[in-house]
Amino acid sequence: MSVVPAEVLPGSALAADGAARGAAELAPPARLWPSLAAVYRAQLSRARVARIPLLFVATFQSVGIMIMMRGVVDGGGEAHAVVAGSSVVVVAFVALNLLAQYFGQLRATGGLDHYATLPVPPAAVVLGAAGAYASFTVPGTLVTAVFGCVLFGLPLANLWVLLAVIPLAGAALSGLGAACGLLAPRPELATLLGQLGMSAALLLGVLPPDRMPEVVRFARDLLPSTYGVEAYARTFAANPDWARVAGDLAVCAGVGVISLAVATWAYRRAAVR
Amino acid sequence: MSTRAAPTYRDSGEVVCAVRGLTKTYPAVRGRRGAPGTPEVRATDDVRLDVRRGEIFGLLGPNGAGKSTLVRQLTGLMRPDRGSVEILGHDIVRHPERASRILAYLGQESTALDELSVSLAAETTGRLRGLEARQARDERDAVLEELGLTAIAGRPLKKLSGGQRRLACVAAALVGERPLLVLDEPTAAMDPVARRAVWAAVDRRRAERGTTVVLVTHNVIEAETVLDRVAVLDQGRVIACDTPSRLKEQVAGEVRVDLVWRERAPLDVPEVAALRDRVVESGRRWTLRLAPEEARAVVSTVTGGAAFAALDDFTLTTPSLEDVYMALGGAARQGLVKA
Numbered sequence: 001m002s003v004v005p006a007e008v009l010p011g012s013a014l015a016a017d018g019a020a021r022g023a024a025e026l027a028p029p030a031r032l033w034p035s036l037a038a039v040y041r042a043q044l045s046r047a048r049v050a051r052i053p054l055l056f057v058a059t060f061q062s063v064g065i066m067i068m069m070r071g072v073v074d075g076g077g078e079a080h081a082v083v084a085g086s087s088v089v090v091v092a093f094v095a096l097n098l099l100a101q102y103f104g105q106l107r108a109t110g111g112l113d114h115y116a117t118l119p120v121p122p123a124a125v126v127l128g129a130a131g132a133y134a135s136f137t138v139p140g141t142l143v144t145a146v147f148g149c150v151l152f153g154l155p156l157a158n159l160w161v162l163l164a165v166i167p168l169a170g171a172a173l174s175g176l177g178a179a180c181g182l183l184a185p186r187p188e189l190a191t192l193l194g195q196l197g198m199s200a201a202l203l204l205g206v207l208p209p210d211r212m213p214e215v216v217r218f219a220r221d222l223l224p225s226t227y228g229v230e231a232y233a234r235t236f237a238a239n240p241d242w243a244r245v246a247g248d249l250a251v252c253a254g255v256g257v258i259s260l261a262v263a264t265w266a267y268r269r270a271a272v273r
Numbered sequence: 274m275s276t277r278a279a280p281t282y283r284d285s286g287e288v289v290c291a292v293r294g295l296t297k298t299y300p301a302v303r304g305r306r307g308a309p310g311t312p313e314v315r316a317t318d319d320v321r322l323d324v325r326r327g328e329i330f331g332l333l334g335p336n337g338a339g340k341s342t343l344v345r346q347l348t349g350l351m352r353p354d355r356g357s358v359e360i361l362g363h364d365i366v367r368h369p370e371r372a373s374r375i376l377a378y379l380g381q382e383s384t385a386l387d388e389l390s391v392s393l394a395a396e397t398t399g400r401l402r403g404l405e406a407r408q409a410r411d412e413r414d415a416v417l418e419e420l421g422l423t424a425i426a427g428r429p430l431k432k433l434s435g436g437q438r439r440l441a442c443v444a445a446a447l448v449g450e451r452p453l454l455v456l457d458e459p460t461a462a463m464d465p466v467a468r469r470a471v472w473a474a475v476d477r478r479r480a481e482r483g484t485t486v487v488l489v490t491h492n493v494i495e496a497e498t499v500l501d502r503v504a505v506l507d508q509g510r511v512i513a514c515d516t517p518s519r520l521k522e523q524v525a526g527e528v529r530v531d532l533v534w535r536e537r538a539p540l541d542v543p544e545v546a547a548l549r550d551r552v553v554e555s556g557r558r559w560t561l562r563l564a565p566e567e568a569r570a571v572v573s574t575v576t577g578g579a580a581f582a583a584l585d586d587f588t589l590t591t592p593s594l595e596d597v598y599m600a601l602g603g604a605a606r607q608g609l610v611k612a
Contacts, residue, residue, distance in 0.1 A: 023362030027374045035400060038397050041393075045393055046389065111382055114382075120373075272350060
């Protein structure tokens with residue numbers, strides 16, 4: 001229990017000097033990169049506790065889709081689309097859907113107060129979480145891609161392109177997911193938005209585009225995950241058009257920058273009510 | 274200081290946190306689809322407070338009295354409609370972002386930390402409070418040791434009991450020194466050992482660094498033992514503010530008599546029936562606030578004769594802060610703590 005009377009505390013006399021009448025010195029704020037690294041590391045460690053939803057569910061789902069599609073699609077361009085689409089759906093599930101749910105939950109339960117009362121740049125919180133969620137997709141995306149290539153007899157040679165597809169599509173989708181989670185007025189709405197985004201990525205990404213009606217194809221072009229799918233699908237060709245692969249990835253990167261900026265703005269808005 | 278009798282302090286810079294005319298109104302919510310709407314609520318109503326350096330200043334009141342809303346305005350999490358908050362010379366209403374560089378806040382929720390290990394929760398919070406990596410690790414180790422959490426440092430908060438989880442959150446709040454700690458029910462669900470560890474850690478910071486603490490509580494016993502001064506809140510207003518012992522002097526002339534009846538009060542006994550207008554009834558329990566001689570008379574009535582057969586138990590107590598709250602006309606006379 002308290003045993004120290006306030007009068008005998010060190011520094012009380014100092015405070016009376018008059019110099020202290022002015023504002024006290026503020027503690028230094030946390031800098032962007034170290035705090036981003038700290039948030040990233042902390043978020044990443046959550047995978048130990050929430051391993052199943054964060055790492056496995058999306059993979060099972062995508063593997064299931066591919067097995068299902070195996071009966072419909074024989075090979076060729078359609079198989080490319082199915083494998084690439086299923087791989088990117090893992091990214092969409094985790095980075096968009098789960099991140100939207102996470103931020104929606106955090107906002108609804110007052111968990112954002114923890115970050116809002118620390119001198120941390122908003123971008124560090126958003127980018128750290130988005131980066132971690134994008135990282136959660138790595139094992140699942142690789143497993144799905146390898147499984148898909150084996151299942152449909154596609155070459156594994158250009159699998160390395162996923163190392164660009166995952167972070168860039170991850171940035172675009174996690175920015176979108178974070179923004180949805182932070183802007184939704186209720187957590188259920190955040191969940192709903194995440195689910196809808198994921199379903200869109202699933203339907204428009206996995207199904208081969210050639211047979212789709214014009215309107216659906218237009219919607220497909222609006223979805224950032226499409227460009228990740230296209231980039232990866234193109235690399236299955238005998239002579240991949242690398243310029244167009246780079247072009248698709250550049251679209252992902254551009255959308256990523258914009259959506260993460262929007263998410264950072266949304267965080268600021270959500271943190272002080 | 275209370276809104277009723279605000280003593281004036283020397284303008285010596287000793288005041289760490291000055292609150293003036295702080296008002297926040299939640300707008301009315303219209304009812305939807307059968308659900309009734311709620312009228313406009315004044316969560317804080319013209320609150321005026323001065324928290325002095327090095328003291329543990331309590332905000333006491335029942336649920337919904339406006340304690341947490343007040344604290345959220347002090348920490349820059351919520352903008353008041355009117356009024357000012359000045360902490361160590363900084364205007365927090367105009368510059369809410371400065372709050373995080375002056376104070377550490379422990380909120381009621383731990384969702385941001387739930388899936389982290391105790392150790393990582395403390396370390397990450399330290400890093401985000403601006404500490405260098407090395408410093409954050411050192412402070413983390415020191416705080417976990419101080420609060421007796423070293424043995425469970427590797428376990429995620431989610432897997433801990435309520436009290437342990439709360440203690441881990443306190444640890445996170447204490448990593449990275451701040452001159453002002455704002456703690457919203459820090460010891461909720463804790464066992465006595467954990468409580469003692471928290472107050473020892475707080476006291477050490479007061480003795481060594483002159484740390485000031487603003488504490489939200491609705492634990493009356495803790496308030497009486499820990500607080501230097503307490504502001505009693507009721508429906509968003511400060512209805513009294515002083516040291517716990519001086520507040521209790523206001524009701525020193527009274528004794529509280531609690532009577533518990535076996536089934537119901539024996540209203541056929543005239544002496545008992547006469548008391549009925551003055552009791553606060555809660556099921557089988559009657560609570561009376563009486564002058565000592567009256568209390569003695571009541572006790573002799575109920576412990577003898579016909580009334581005694583109906584009596585299950587009775588207690589006589591000297592006034593607590595709860596009685597102060599009741600005497601000050603606390604909302605609906607429901608008391609501070611849920612029974």
